[in-house]
């Protein structure tokens with residue numbers, strides 16, 4: 001396997017900052033729209049009118065767009081940006097988005113609030129969403145600050161109890177390494193404690 005969308009792109013970091021500041025409020029507004037679409041109780045005519053408005057907005061944005069996905073880009077200043085990423089993408093309204101914080105001791109963590117768009121069982125986070133967020137955090141943990149590319153080889157989740165929608169915390173750390181295999185452990189927790197435990201093997205691919 002190879003990855004076609006790691007692109008060296010010499011856009012200066014200052015311009016990336018400017019573009020992120022431009023797009024982030026748009027993605028936030030679309031994320032809000034998703035939540036409002038799930039929870040609204042307005043009348044039928046208002047729904048149809050809103051649908052037409054949204055379709056007009058989509059047409060406006062599609063006037064000029066990329067042919068495919070956003071990919072992962074990086075410049076010589078070691079700045080990387082992956083605006084379409086399903087978990088951290090700054091322009092992706094489907095992403096919560098997760099803001100990852102690296103502690104000096106090697107722990108990677110993120111605080112996030114998951115709302116109605118991430119529901120599985122009533123009032124609880126969808127198990128696949130929990131796995132999605134943990135997978136990403138663990139992949140970033142394994143890649144050690146973007147110093148190497150790692151891909152998920154095997155991921156094991158243990159759902160200890162339901163994860164309520166609302167404020168949550170993810171934590172991940174490298175457990176051990178063996179050649180190109182990086183073993184990572186992680187947790188998802190609410191205020192009462194751990195709800196999901198995960199362990200995974202992340203592989204530095206032979207082509208990397």
Ligand SMILES: CCCCCCCCCCCCCC(=O)SCCNC(=O)CCNC(=O)[C@H](O)C(C)(C)COP(=O)(O)OP(=O)(O)OC[C@H]1O[C@@H](n2cnc3c(N)ncnc32)[C@H](O)[C@@H]1OP(=O)(O)O
Nearest residue numbers: 001074080135136139140146151152153154201203205206
């Ligand atoms: C510059 C910008 C950077 C930005 C970074 C953004 C970070 C974003 C982070 C995003 C995070 C999101 C994360 C995502 O979403 S990653 C997306 C989901 N994952 C994938 O798509 C991976 C698909 N699989 C592959 O590409 C290959 O099979 C890989 C790369 C995994 C191995 O193919 P490769 O040809 O390289 O391997 P090898 O045959 O030489 O074997 C090597 C060793 O590994 C062992 N092994 C092999 N497979 C597995 C397995 N499945 N489980 C456990 N172990 C496995 C094997 O036994 C051997 O060990 P040993 O026998 O030597 O002991």
